[in-house]
Structure formats: C-alpha cells, structure tokens
Amino acid sequence: MEDSLQRFFLEIAYDGTSYHGWQVQDNAISVQERLNEALRKILRYPIETIGAGRTDTGVHAKQLFVHLDIPGSSIKNEDRFLHSLNALLPHDIAVYRVFAVDKEAHARFDATERAYEYHIHFRKNPFLLYKSWQLRERPDVMVMNTAAAFLVGTQDFECFSKSHTQVYTNICTVTQAYWQETKDGLVFHITANRFLRNMVRAIVGTLLDIGLKKKTPESILDVIGSKDRSKAGTSVPAHGLYLTKIVYPYIDTTF
Template identity: 35%
Template sequence: MPRYFIEVAYMGTRYSGFQVQQNGNTIQTEVSRALKIFFGQEFELTGSSRTDAGVHAKQNFFHFDADAEISNKAVYSLNAILPYDIVVKNIIEVKPEAHCRFDATSRTYHYYITRFKNPFYFNRAYYYPFKADINLLQELATSITTFNDFTSFSKKKTQVKTFRCHIEYSRWVFEDDIWRYEVKADRFLRGMVKGLAGTMLKLSKHDKTIADLSDIFEAQDPAAADFSVSPDGLFLMSVEFKNAIFHNLG
C-alpha cells in the first residue's frame, strides 16, 4: 500500500499540541478532518515531532497509508478546508517502510525573544525586557554541545528509553531587538528547547557561569532547570530525513 508524507506548517497558539488528545483541539485533529472531507475516508496519521500546546512549526510531517493514488494537486483543496493557521505544504509518496518519526535524522528549533513590547510579534516571540549578558548567553549555548544527557531538560513524566541527545549546534543570534536561540539535534525531549532557553536566560539574568549550567546537567533533575518561558517564541523550523526513504533518492 502506498505511503505518503504530508508536510504541514502552523501557528500553534489556538491548539493543544500537534498530535491527537482527548481534551483539546490539535493540529492532527484538523488535518485528519480535512483529509476525511476531501477524500471521503479516514486516514491513520502518524506524527513526526510532537510540538506542545502553543508551539509553532514552519515544517512538520505526518505519514499515512492510502489505497488510492494521492496527487499533490490535493494540497490546494485541503488548504481551502483547513483553518487559517494550518497549511499543507506538500504531499510526497515515500517508500512503504518509511516512518516520519523514526527516519528523521535531525530537527531544528528556533526560540524567538523580543526585548521590547512589539505588537507584530504577539504570540510569535517571548517578551523578555530583563537584563541579559549576550556574551554569557553565547558561551552557555556553545557549552550545551558538550553534553549528551538532557535529563534535567526534559519535563517530568516523559516516557522515553533514553535522555541522551546529540546536539549538532546551539547558538544565539542577536538582531536588534529580536534575539533568537537556534538548536539542531538528532532528537529532542519534551520541553527541552524551552528548558534550555529559559535556563540560559535565568543564568544570564543572575550573573551565573558555565559551571552553574554544568551543575544543572549533572543534577539530572528537571527541577534544576527553568521551563517557565512561554511557548509563543518556539518554532520547529525543519525536520530532515534519510534520502533512502524517498523514491529516486536512495
């Protein structure tokens, strides 16, 4: 049976997260509804990256199987059905064994901060008018790449086999009044990017050092980190896959 990847982008402000939940509307609920309306049948969607409530994505994926051939021409009609804050960008046929979660090789997140109240970044950046040492923030971000156990940066009651992640890069970009934390890794734990961004901001605000960040990692306790920053500024920017799962690329 043919398998398809469906690429989506969305503003997560109005949703309880990416994948279906019992209490609250989600991105998966809306995409499933649009597929059913257009194709007249239900599809079982599997998600790539589970963004939390309020988190946005410029690129995320589902995969599903379909008896009939599905053309990318359906994108226009699906977008006419979907609400204004969700868009289907592409539908791609992949190899039958492809899996949009397990075949992902990396994911990239950006966390945006606005230093001054700005109506044009409402729900798209975290308003942070407090003291912050940009040199220390950059040092902290760079040092994160030297760690691989992120137990302290995973929210409690997260059911995973391991808390180990490989960070490809971790850095801050400072552009006038908008700051951006960029991080790319092979995998992320629940709440991990918010925990990293929030903890770095807190350490900078209180004139802490890299040694203090090391202590938080070594504690292996989420209570040592700071997850209090809002989801408004968090964007899943991209998901990369093995070429072997695509036709004519493997």
C-alpha cells in the same frame, strides 16, 4: 487491500496559538485533529496520520512532516489535492507538499535531525503577540553563547525534561546551540537528533538565568550532571518556540 495502499508524506506548517499541541487528545483541539478531519473529507477514507514529533500547546511549526497510508489512486493530481486540502484547513494550518515514499518510510523514526528556534523581543510589539516572548531585561548574549557551547555533544539531558515522561532514554546529541541577535531581539537556535519533552524551553530558561548574571556559564555543566529538573531554569512560555526543520536521509527538506 493493504497491498494497494501507498504511503505519502505531507510537509505542513502551523501557528500553534489556537491549538493544544500537535497530537490528537481528548477534550482539546489539536493540529493533528484538524488535519485528519480535512483529509477524511477529501479522501473519503479512514485517515491516521503519524507526525515527526509532537509540539506542546501554543508551540508553532515552520516545518513538520507527517505520513499516512491511503490507496495510491487517491491522489491523481498533487497540485489539485494541495489546493483542496488547504481550502478545507483553518487559516493557521498549511500543507506545502505531498509526495509518495517507500512503504517502510516513517515520519517519526526516520528523522535524523530536528531544529528549533526560540524568539525573544524587548520592545512592545503588537505584531509579535503570541509569536515571540517579550523580555524587559536584556541578557548578555556573549555569556549565554559561552554556556550554550557546553550543550553540544551527546549527553544525558534529563535535567531539562518534563518529569514523569515515558521515554527509552534521555540521551540526545546536540549538534548546534547558539543565540543570534536580530532587529527585533534575540533568537536561540538548537539542533539535535532528538528532543525530550519541554527540553528547549527549559534550556532557554536556564541560559537566560546565566545571561542575566544569576549564574555562571560553567554552572550549566552542574545542571546537566545533576539530572535534576529542579536545578535547571524555569521553562519559558511556549509561544516563542518554533519547530523549524526536520531532516531525513532520503528527502530534500530544504525545498
């Protein structure tokens, strides 16, 4: 039976406001749980999905890929399958694509790059509730971008990681980190090969301390060198954070 299974990738997006993150867990509703439930109803087959990564409670995803193994004949018409699946999913979870991949393809381990955004606004806006973090003070964007440049490269980012996490290494390669001014406020962009738990939110908090002149741009080097979470800034609220892009060497993820 196993030889007849086909591996598929799903491209999904979700508003994380109502969920305790992506990953299935006890006594809490997750995005993965809702997706698995809908898939089981359609496919009538035991479903186990593997995601490209995990997002924490309240964090959003504009693009996340997951894989699953099911009999190849289960999806005869991709458009019809997507329509049926989206009809069963809650309004805050959407599936954009489904496509067959090699049986060795892996949504988590094959990803070569991930990108996040953190959104900040300054004026009270009911349409940004739980979608962006409102700040009262305006930080110095130029100073924050000076500090953000020190993040680029291959380094040990343990200082920005949640404590007591079981990871094989704290080394990450950041290829892009910068702030962009928008009509509503600010957006922080960061891209890396991998991220540690809570890493982006801790980086944003550290950069805001610098932007509000509590620390100098160069102080971020001391924070990184310390490998001490207590030396970094406070983690900013989850609702301003978005996973925006996952890159694979064999998939066009800009579709």
